[in-house]
Amino acid sequence: MSKDNEGSVAVLEQPAQRPAPPRKQNGTVKFGVVGYGYWGPNIVRNLQSMSGVETTAVCDVSSAARQRVHKNHPQIYVTADASEVIASPEIDAVAIVTPVWTHFDLAKAALESGKHVFVEKPFTSKVAQAEELIELAERKNLKIMVDHTFLFTGAVKKIKQLLQEGLLGRLYYYDSTRVNLGLFQHDVNVIWDLAPHDLSILDYLIDRRPEALVATGEKHLNGLEDVAFITIYFPDNIIAHVNVNWLSPVKVRTTLIGGEKKMLVWNDLAPDEKVKVYDKGVDVNTHEGVYNLLVNYRSGDMWAPQLEQAEALRHELTYFINCIADGPVAINDAAAGLRVVRLLEAAGKSVRKKGALVYL
């Protein structure tokens, strides 16, 4: 689910006189897709397999990428000019699957052109950009969905359900490790590359707002942090920690979540039993004397609930179509995207100051 290699676009030129893209037909939601790198093909493939949806045009500045589109989907119009997609009257919604530094300009143009927007995470490079897009979308009555794909996986859905049902009791901590020999990015550090997954997940799972964070890390190769650790403080003593690393010999995707009543481990690389719920915990009884604090350990069965198997991205795109038709974007709307960007921006600030506490 990692989006290692974004599609590429030139910075948007002023849309000039241009040959007409394919014309609009009735009855289906027409998508234009900007960016056909690593993740774009998954968007197109899923859109193609859904009913009531159609991908009308795909843009990428790389000719090799455009040729791949044409080979796989000969019926789709291909262009190197993003403005051709964005401005097309045929198109209802634009999926922006390009590097983060291009998101703002592309999304802004799409919204101004009256299109709904489905945009890769992280939403934007800056908090101010996200705020501007939110304001613009509201004014134009258009939807923005940020591609926080993990929220639509069976694992995260199940964990959310367990938390909502109170199975874990009061939440104590969330601790995620996301490391591997990563694809180095030229434009962002490991925090902006890997942590958006974790930040979007914990934003969804933890129903409090973070208060402050501390980020530490180090650069070894190309002047960007390749190893980083983020601690996030929440109200009520909830603490989150995210360990991201591009220089790990092994791939790890493991999250520990500890609660008062139960604790769980989510190992996203396990072929089966990705989520294991442990009937383990600690009870503290205060006795008469202050010093006589008694800690009792509970240890019971382990239970691995069956998880929904369907492809998360397909779920998410279906959800987007439904939101366009008649509802608000709930769990991964632009506000969620903004919250993640705010955490990323704060983490960047903290890591540059060697772990300074940054309030949110």
Add this chain to the structure above:
Amino acid sequence: MSKDNEGSVAVLEQPAQRPAPPRKQNGTVKFGVVGYGYWGPNIVRNLQSMSGVETTAVCDVSSAARQRVHKNHPQIYVTADASEVIASPEIDAVAIVTPVWTHFDLAKAALESGKHVFVEKPFTSKVAQAEELIELAERKNLKIMVDHTFLFTGAVKKIKQLLQEGLLGRLYYYDSTRVNLGLFQHDVNVIWDLAPHDLSILDYLIDRRPEALVATGEKHLNGLEDVAFITIYFPDNIIAHVNVNWLSPVKVRTTLIGGEKKMLVWNDLAPDEKVKVYDKGVDVNTHEGVYNLLVNYRSGDMWAPQLEQAEALRHELTYFINCIADGPVAINDAAAGLRVVRLLEAAGKSVRKKGALVYL
């Protein structure tokens, strides 16, 4: 190897008139052991199995503990009075296997009584105490060894050898996770309980001195941090990270070490192949254009060297006997113990200030 449950002692009383403990014999190093809780029995068992060494007396304030000593080792003199052990003219060396807050007084009394000292980690509760003991030992020409047991395991020995041979190339990072449903301590937080293992190991493996650290954490149960994360900055962009947690449903003892040429994973819970060395890495080539930074990934064989199997504590005690006889304590002397206490003290300061950078 975790020392969850220390032996207990009363705070030292002034040694008064007391019945004579067993008298000294020629030819062997005589040990007195103070503390017979979780770890003390291992010390005694190992000393008993070695030649040229003898445990002459064991002290514990718990009568149950004293009865266990007597049942297992009827020939050993048992007492509730630590000063009886410490002051005995029969005894050459004292092993202090008690809670950390008692180390200073016991060690000081032992040194003043002319005994060599083998003391549990962490060495002392405060930097100033460690410094005072070092000065005292030097003045009295006595040895202090701090029980950094892990340095004597096959895994750490092999990793040290690989680093010294330059197999990993320039060191990038050290990242350890040490979590489980831990035994809550009344007197120390999770940093003082679990991190001394990691801090003593990285003090040994990394041949630079740490410059600063950042520690974050949270308290959930008894007013002491039960979850904590420490980042330590070293010269030359080396970074270390230690994740300790008493509230984890699963036990994890895994350390990633990344270098320029190779990377390794040490999983101390693996029944075999605890250390895996990966021929993986990244080469960065700068091209003419600044932007054209080329990152090449290498991925080759994995290799799990056979590790020495012998019990680490036995190795360490043998090393101590040899040091008493004729040499300096090299790798886990009081100076090493002091460096670990300095890191712990700094981590405590940082965690109380929500991750403030503390220079070392």
Add this chain to the structure above:
Amino acid sequence: MSKDNEGSVAVLEQPAQRPAPPRKQNGTVKFGVVGYGYWGPNIVRNLQSMSGVETTAVCDVSSAARQRVHKNHPQIYVTADASEVIASPEIDAVAIVTPVWTHFDLAKAALESGKHVFVEKPFTSKVAQAEELIELAERKNLKIMVDHTFLFTGAVKKIKQLLQEGLLGRLYYYDSTRVNLGLFQHDVNVIWDLAPHDLSILDYLIDRRPEALVATGEKHLNGLEDVAFITIYFPDNIIAHVNVNWLSPVKVRTTLIGGEKKMLVWNDLAPDEKVKVYDKGVDVNTHEGVYNLLVNYRSGDMWAPQLEQAEALRHELTYFINCIADGPVAINDAAAGLRVVRLLEAAGKSVRKKGALVYL
């Protein structure tokens, strides 16, 4: 790599007057593919991605399968009539990707029509059929390749290389477990479904010919064995064992190979380090007294060689194209297919007689 769901075909009718399929062009090898169930699409996809090869026509009796062909590959001619593919003068080679009971008739017709044949494993339902096809192919100077895909995986290639280099020393045993909650077949038992993988691999790796076998098993659901165990005796005390099971709660794909000098474990489900070579073994020294047999254990490093990552089927199809052009089919020719069918036929005989020894 399991072929759970074969494409389906009607039993071949006499080819009558039929509309001409696409005509032959110069310069490329033209393939017709019969069967587009589970595995057929992989054949077509790989052929399409290779240069100098082309899939001209695909046949399947299922209209849903034909529609899938058309959707994915609109340029390919689609038909429900296998004889139309087989008899087409446009076509040089036929890939037969249908249930085993149809292989003989289809392959025979293809050979008689002058086509090379690439046929799914197991080659045929009976030894006599395989022998007849071999004779026919030789007479017509045509190639037959049996799709023993595993021989083209990085793991099997590496193991073969290690054996050829003598790294393991004299071979002692080969022990494979291939179990999971399998797709029940209507026409074959678990031996014919799962064991062809193992039998083709051990036929390739062990450079002796098996002498006899014993198979045991049991039926629980549909009148066909769903659990079975095969022991195969080779010369020089080499023994092979294959455990296949459609009723296992967990998926296992693990093979142990023991040799005089080294031993290895191949876990095909491991994401990395699929093949681990252990420097372990036993040396037996006979002393003067008969009774004083001394057994010494060796235990050294473990080593996981990097494996070739490319898709095995693509390798295999490339190899087939090269064989058609100018060489013999070496490792997975019809003779290898026949040897596997001979083992399957013997295993079927043995299992029906509750483990009777069947000579080969």
Add this chain to the structure above:
Amino acid sequence: MSKDNEGSVAVLEQPAQRPAPPRKQNGTVKFGVVGYGYWGPNIVRNLQSMSGVETTAVCDVSSAARQRVHKNHPQIYVTADASEVIASPEIDAVAIVTPVWTHFDLAKAALESGKHVFVEKPFTSKVAQAEELIELAERKNLKIMVDHTFLFTGAVKKIKQLLQEGLLGRLYYYDSTRVNLGLFQHDVNVIWDLAPHDLSILDYLIDRRPEALVATGEKHLNGLEDVAFITIYFPDNIIAHVNVNWLSPVKVRTTLIGGEKKMLVWNDLAPDEKVKVYDKGVDVNTHEGVYNLLVNYRSGDMWAPQLEQAEALRHELTYFINCIADGPVAINDAAAGLRVVRLLEAAGKSVRKKGALVYL
């Protein structure tokens, strides 16, 4: 729990005039232990820690073993003469922890001397011996317990409970793998060394009597089978399979048990969650047409019940003491021991005939 290295005894001499062993005291069950090799010390240690029981004398022909007894338990009488233990009027019960070929003579002498017998598995070397001992014990009204230790582990207890409660539904198969680089025995092959564990467990878990078996295997080093595979046929299509191997580079202790409703995996080497119960299965519906057999797969949650942690051997010895006092030996009596020996004898016969079917 493997008993790799039995205590050693000379073949019993006629008990002659001998110095009196310690005299009997009232109120406790007095044990004599014959054999202090690998497993004997565990017997003695457990007996020593239990109340109402006492080990009075230990015999071993090895002087090193006798010295170990004396060092660890100075209060225990030590002798090289088994008859001294067996004939002592002080002793109520004899634990026989010696190689299997000595069991019959020692147990017979003990029974004749009026002692209860706790004997290592396998019970005897031959079926006829087991039958004779059973008859003798009945006549003398003495108890025999065979040390099928695994029956007293948390894992086997839990599995037995699940089977008794019907959780798995009708039993389909039992498939065990027990392999490692084993300690070669001079007197027995890998079947007699490792399979008694599995045979005693399946004798306990499966409430039918086996009908026949097939065993295959091979010898590579010392003239005894070091690799072997046993298939056991039970009524109602239940099948068991045991894979034992002294030449495996990795240690495996895994058992799959498949039932109509659920299936389980018992991995005895897992540090936690040794038993995992899968809500997986297959439903077969016969439709009108014979051919339209519909197989439906179920796949639900996985559940790892918490297992009792106590030491199995201590449980077993407590059970033996209780049986001596007032009850029959139920689950691991001499009849159970005989059933295991019968399977071993049959397996030996089958393996020598290359897998001949042997009825039981």
